[in-house]
Amino acid sequence: MAEHTIIGKSVRKVDGIELVTGKAKFTADMKFPGMLYGYELRAGVPAGIIESIDASEALKEPGVHMVLTAKDLLGPNLIGVLPPFDQPVLPDREIRYAGESIALVVADTREGAKRACRNIKAVITPIEPILTMEQALAEDARKIHPQGNVTFSRTLTKGNVEQGFAEADVVIEGSYTTTFQDHCYIEPEIACAVPSGDNRITLYVSCQSPFHIRGHVAANLNVPASKVKVVQAYTGGSFGGKDDAAVEIGILAGTAALKLGRPVTIAHEREESIAGTNVRHAAEIAYKTGARKDGTITARQVKVLLDGGAYASESPFVTMKAMIHASGPYAIDHIEVESTSVYTNKTYAGAFRGFGVPQVTFASESEIDELAKHLGIDPLELRRKNGLKAGDKTATSQVYDQSVGYLQTLDAVEPSLRETGTKENDGRYLYGTGIASVIQGISNGAEGVDVVGASVQMSQDASVLVGCGLAEMGQGSRTVFSQIAAEVLGIPVDWVTVRQVDTDAVHDSGPTVASRSTTVGGMAVKQAAETVRQSLVKMASLMFKTDESMIVLKEGFAVLTVDDTARIPLRDVATAAYWTGFPLMHLAFSQAEPADFDHDTHQGRVYIAYNFGTHLMHVKVDRYTGEVEVLKHVASHDVGKVVNPMAASGQVEGASLIGFALGHMEKVEYKDGIIQNPTFADYAFPSIRDRIPTETIFVEDPTPHGPYGAKGIGEPPVAAAAAAFANAVSQAVGHRFTHIPITREDIAAVLQEEV
Amino acid sequence: MEYVQPDTLEAAVSRLGRGGCTILSGGTDLAVVNRASGLKPECFVDICRISQFSGMELGEEGLHIGPCTTIAELAASAEIPHCLSQGASAIGSPQIRNAATVGGNICNASPCGDTLSPMVALSASFVLVSPRGSRAVDAETFFLGPKKTVLADDELLTDIIIGREFLKGTSAFKMLGKRKGQVISQVNAAVWLLLEDGVVAKVQAAFGSVAPVPLRARQTEAFLTGKELDAGTIHESLAYVKQDIRPISDIRASEAYRYRLAESIFHDVLKQAAGLACC
Numbered sequence A: 001m002a003e004h005t006i007i008g009k010s011v012r013k014v015d016g017i018e019l020v021t022g023k024a025k026f027t028a029d030m031k032f033p034g035m036l037y038g039y040e041l042r043a044g045v046p047a048g049i050i051e052s053i054d055a056s057e058a059l060k061e062p063g064v065h066m067v068l069t070a071k072d073l074l075g076p077n078l079i080g081v082l083p084p085f086d087q088p089v090l091p092d093r094e095i096r097y098a099g100e101s102i103a104l105v106v107a108d109t110r111e112g113a114k115r116a117c118r119n120i121k122a123v124i125t126p127i128e129p130i131l132t133m134e135q136a137l138a139e140d141a142r143k144i145h146p147q148g149n150v151t152f153s154r155t156l157t158k159g160n161v162e163q164g165f166a167e168a169d170v171v172i173e174g175s176y177t178t179t180f181q182d183h184c185y186i187e188p189e190i191a192c193a194v195p196s197g198d199n200r201i202t203l204y205v206s207c208q209s210p211f212h213i214r215g216h217v218a219a220n221l222n223v224p225a226s227k228v229k230v231v232q233a234y235t236g237g238s239f240g241g242k243d244d245a246a247v248e249i250g251i252l253a254g255t256a257a258l259k260l261g262r263p264v265t266i267a268h269e270r271e272e273s274i275a276g277t278n279v280r281h282a283a284e285i286a287y288k289t290g291a292r293k294d295g296t297i298t299a300r301q302v303k304v305l306l307d308g309g310a311y312a313s314e315s316p317f318v319t320m321k322a323m324i325h326a327s328g329p330y331a332i333d334h335i336e337v338e339s340t341s342v343y344t345n346k347t348y349a350g351a352f353r354g355f356g357v358p359q360v361t362f363a364s365e366s367e368i369d370e371l372a373k374h375l376g377i378d379p380l381e382l383r384r385k386n387g388l389k390a391g392d393k394t395a396t397s398q399v400y401d402q403s404v405g406y407l408q409t410l411d412a413v414e415p416s417l418r419e420t421g422t423k424e425n426d427g428r429y430l431y432g433t434g435i436a437s438v439i440q441g442i443s444n445g446a447e448g449v450d451v452v453g454a455s456v457q458m459s460q461d462a463s464v465l466v467g468c469g470l471a472e473m474g475q476g477s478r479t480v481f482s483q484i485a486a487e488v489l490g491i492p493v494d495w496v497t498v499r500q501v502d503t504d505a506v507h508d509s510g511p512t513v514a515s516r517s518t519t520v521g522g523m524a525v526k527q528a529a530e531t532v533r534q535s536l537v538k539m540a541s542l543m544f545k546t547d548e549s550m551i552v553l554k555e556g557f558a559v560l561t562v563d564d565t566a567r568i569p570l571r572d573v574a575t576a577a578y579w580t581g582f583p584l585m586h587l588a589f590s591q592a593e594p595a596d597f598d599h600d601t602h603q604g605r606v607y608i609a610y611n612f613g614t615h616l617m618h619v620k621v622d623r624y625t626g627e628v629e630v631l632k633h634v635a636s637h638d639v640g641k642v643v644n645p646m647a648a649s650g651q652v653e654g655a656s657l658i659g660f661a662l663g664h665m666e667k668v669e670y671k672d673g674i675i676q677n678p679t680f681a682d683y684a685f686p687s688i689r690d691r692i693p694t695e696t697i698f699v700e701d702p703t704p705h706g707p708y709g710a711k712g713i714g715e716p717p718v719a720a721a722a723a724a725f726a727n728a729v730s731q732a733v734g735h736r737f738t739h740i741p742i743t744r745e746d747i748a749a750v751l752q753e754e755v
Numbered sequence B: 001m002e003y004v005q006p007d008t009l010e011a012a013v014s015r016l017g018r019g020g021c022t023i024l025s026g027g028t029d030l031a032v033v034n035r036a037s038g039l040k041p042e043c044f045v046d047i048c049r050i051s052q053f054s055g056m057e058l059g060e061e062g063l064h065i066g067p068c069t070t071i072a073e074l075a076a077s078a079e080i081p082h083c084l085s086q087g088a089s090a091i092g093s094p095q096i097r098n099a100a101t102v103g104g105n106i107c108n109a110s111p112c113g114d115t116l117s118p119m120v121a122l123s124a125s126f127v128l129v130s131p132r133g134s135r136a137v138d139a140e141t142f143f144l145g146p147k148k149t150v151l152a153d154d155e156l157l158t159d160i161i162i163g164r165e166f167l168k169g170t171s172a173f174k175m176l177g178k179r180k181g182q183v184i185s186q187v188n189a190a191v192w193l194l195l196e197d198g199v200v201a202k203v204q205a206a207f208g209s210v211a212p213v214p215l216r217a218r219q220t221e222a223f224l225t226g227k228e229l230d231a232g233t234i235h236e237s238l239a240y241v242k243q244d245i246r247p248i249s250d251i252r253a254s255e256a257y258r259y260r261l262a263e264s265i266f267h268d269v270l271k272q273a274a275g276l277a278c279c
């Protein structure tokens, strides 16, 4: 099937109408009879020992039903991503960050619960907090967790960097830092637990990994997983942020609901979302890069330190991902990357769109520009000279013989390099151009097995219900799955419904992460649809009394290949198939080729594919105020195959804006371990007016591992946009900024000239 | 908790006289304050039903602006001095501007309130009414500190008057914050200018977010008065801006950056008010 009728088309978001008209029910819209509200009391000190928590006064307040502390929990009081888990739902003794919940008040109203929190007397003996990675790694440092302050540390070794540096004509070194970034989804975390008469509990929750939540909730309620049903409500963005937090409030709401026999909702406020739940890791990164005079990079040595805050969360995997991606989309013979995440007494860091790649990409691409300057080689040419091609060895020495479209992304942005537009220059504005490239692994890769189960069920009227354990959280997986099912079955997209994720009804498909929905999830949908298709084709061949090879399914009909007017409506075929006993439903599994690598050197097969990208930005900098206007932003990515151009461009635009904000605006600011800007009044999350003019150019170099050749696109633009911004501004200002965000204030501080 | 919505000024004043009241206008500041404090006032006196409190009218003394006139109305108005509609346009989002009122912005007395520097630059006069009677207070003396004004507990802002003199001339406002939309000023400034043959006959300027209250820039004004307004003069005036303001460092900006922004913003508003090409 070379010609596609639906794949590759800009099909409108299938759930768009209900979302923009407000019909879609988010968790906060759900009301159940007798529903109560929970509000969490937070520690307020970054480190301390809980001596006692006295809730007697709070319990006396009208409308207050219950106060939960650690001792009231029903299970092991332990959560996390990778065993051994290290995070309590509510700490029973030691407080490890200021935003940590220490008690839950349940009351008739959220306001009442919040007010009652003020009347809980928590006696906490403060401990000297550990607030920097340097303090955490000091030899005599207090241990935040029993095993010490190193959360996870690994080294990647390819070739021999000593030899690589010996072969170099120039060696440059740089140190770079990045800050914590919050997810800032429009809908903060929320969970609603509803106990039911059959001894089960249903959790409606805004989340991205429903089965992960089910497992943790069941364990911590001390009930079998089959007693817990998790329904992923419409999710107002997640970006990696609604896993740990959803687990935490899911358990708390569930515990209260079980104990009280009433529905309980916990809905975070913005302050709680920023200060209480995971953020992007801050990083300190040191690079050493060696190259020959002709630009050939001979070696890169990198040391990555990631501030993971109080708990491990996804730190181990982020540490690995940063390590594997630190050397960039380049074919380099000698690479050594040491990557370490560290515990500190700050809000824990975890998954966030990009997953460790934005931090190292900013540093790596800044250093590539510095190298270009040193060598007197054009930055784009330097990238081209070293860029990965099919057949080259990646940092883990994996070789792809196709779908390595990196060089094409450089070609795609190149014409825009010279299009700098008109420059107003009364001495006030500085202009600059930057490019940056990214490589980003698709699939769980080194993070473990990657399996998705998807079901496709056709009704007798030929409409189709798709069920998959991956969550729609705005990225458009419902639309893509609809397109794939419609393409395979030859029906219009609007005959397909992709059901809500409900752990009772779909197969565990692992977390919705790592840009894997379209690639791994889409493959499962395709396989399931193909099996249903076989029943239809078989039935149609009986009806036409001809060979199966003579049948095509299209436009809602079974059609003879030799006579386009010979058509049977698929609803008749489906009905006949049902009465004949041909199966019309199938559950298929797709499994990404498992990773297989050496655990010391990290050499081997890691990801099923990489997305490659190059971004270009032209910027105009106001010399007086440091304001930056992005005049042009071109983003080119090799996505294998574009399943839906509109949706894919939307992903590039959204991810680029997050990257731009990481590069220019957002930072979580701490003072003595307390976050100073936990609201949008002071946390500079971009508004719609800060949008950048992203133009997307897709490169299609298909991968055999994704449906129709498709690779994921959800994450990669974050890293490239942040890095391209840094390079463009550094060029405009004539100063290498080694820290992101590069704020207006930072720029103004460098440009000391008078107005 | 009590909630009253008087139709007349008299009814409002009489309820205020009995104490325990919080005046509610658009509620966009109060909602945030009450959520943070968790406190419930005894009585909300919602003043938006009082008909004379909404809209604008030209009278003998000048332009009267009712305290419940929405920020959106000000932003769209061509009758008021430009700096005031620009200041209003800079506030929040469309949703906030539709609910928020000018009286609320003034009485909230945040040092970064975006209509405050225009009010001070325009020497607006505020009419305050309490059970003890009525008084008029100058914008410049109305503000005492962050969230502090001369208003007594039982006193109400009933009218804002922009004198006739300030309806002539030209004016401009500009603010900068950490992002482009829905943002709190790191610095804002308003200038009102009367030029005669290219010479500054009279100028009034004010800054916000550079002190606990909006500040008149008297030294800058004095320097500019009587001068021909060219690039050189504008540049020289910036040295006086520095002397007129007293910013601090906080979560929104450092002191040094605020000085820099104040100069740059003043440079821009002055050029804009003078009709000179800029930015």
Ligand SMILES: Cc1cc2nc3c(=O)[nH]c(=O)nc-3n(C[C@H](O)[C@H](O)[C@H](O)COP(=O)(O)OP(=O)(O)OC[C@H]3O[C@@H](n4cnc5c(N)ncnc54)[C@H](O)[C@@H]3O)c2cc1C
Pocket (backbone or CB within 6 Å): B022, B023, B024, B025, B026, B027, B028, B029, B030, B031, B032, B047, B067, B071, B090, B091, B092, B093, B096, B099, B100, B101, B102, B103, B104, B105, B106, B107, B108, B112, B113, B114, B115, B151, B155, B156, B157, B158, B182, B183, B184, B185
């Ligand atoms: C998301 C958001 C963004 C915002 N952005 C900005 C911004 O960019 N710039 C800015 O300046 N502000 C901003 N604000 C603040 C607020 O919207 C404005 O200050 C608004 O003008 C307040 O008007 P209001 O009618 O809502 O006031 P209210 O909340 O009703 O009242 C504010 C205060 O004034 C008192 N009050 C009101 N009217 C009177 C009166 N007639 N007499 C005596 N006292 C009175 C009230 O008791 C209260 O203390 C923002 C607020 C929000 C929530």
